[in-house]
Amino acid sequence: MLTYYYSRGSSSLAAHILLIEVGARFDAVEVPISDGAHRAPDYLRINPKGRIPALQTPDGLITENAAILEYIAATHADAATVPSDAFTQAQARALCAYLGTTVHVAYAHARRGDRWANLDASLADMKARAPQNLLSCADFLEKHFVSGPWALGGKFSFCDPYLFLLDHWLTRVGASLDGFPKLSAHKAAMMARPATRQALAIYAE
Structure with a gap:
């Protein structure tokens, strides 16, 4: 258990x-x-x-x-949510690492800025930059990573629920997936899964 x-x-x-x-x-x-x-x-x-x-x-x-x-x-x-070949497994780990160390951190600058700074001006600057930084991450993922319909191509894998969070992070800083057709399609595919709706x-x- x-x-x-x-x-x-x-x-x-x-x-x-x-x-x-x-x-x-x-x-x-x-x-x-x-x-x-x-x-x-x-x-x-x-x-x-x-x-x-x-x-x-x-x-x-x-x-x-x-x-x-x-x-x-x-x-x-x-x-069968672990990719079957070594290269695609590495790609799944690379995506999770990017989401955790870059995308999630960019979002945290808007919501948890006191982890890095104390001055009001510093906190305000981090919060103001968060939408731009997250949209830059979305642009990178759209152009260089996500192949569709799932993050790594034709099969759902363990990194897809993590990528799904991008929409939530963007929404909470006043941005959206508009203009990112692959990421928008990924969101729709995730929303169609019963496990996503249940969670x-x-x-x-």
């Missing part, structure tokens, strides 16, 4: 979708970031990083979206 620690409105949506998609047996424990629960002593004893998401497995705790997504995929092989319903409660 797995235990998944999540928060509504956070990037934990990605792995939540995949857990449902692969038919994983898991308990979901909400740790509301808006209430500061991710910084509470009880949660810090579970995940000293104080970040969401986290996945408790029989072998120990896994943190970071990219690692959680790949673990879920690798331990539910029947769902979104949890996050909307």
Whole structure:
């Protein structure tokens, strides 16, 4: 049995979708970031990083979206969300790494700027630049990565739920996927999957 620690409105949506998609047996424990629960002593004893998401497995705790997504995929092989060849597996990891280290960080500058700066002017500048930076990331993904209909071509894989978050991040900084036909088609394909709709319903409660 797995235990998944999540928060509504956070990037934990990605792995939540995949857990449902692969038919994983898991308990979901909400740790509301808006209430500061991710910084509470009880949660810090579970995940000293104080970040969401986290996945408790029989072998120990896994943190970071990219690692959680790949673990879920690798331990539910029947769902076939791990690409079958080494190159495409590497491409999936590369996409997850880019989403985690570049795209997600660009979004965090608008919502979690106090991780990097204290001055009001610095925080305001980061927030103001977030839409431009995220749109630049979307442009890169549209032109150089996403082949469609899924992130890596014709088959759904473990990186697709993470890419799905791009639309949410853009929306929350006042931007959109307008002008990005491949990314818009990817969003539509994700929304057509029952697992996506089921996870979104949890996050909307």
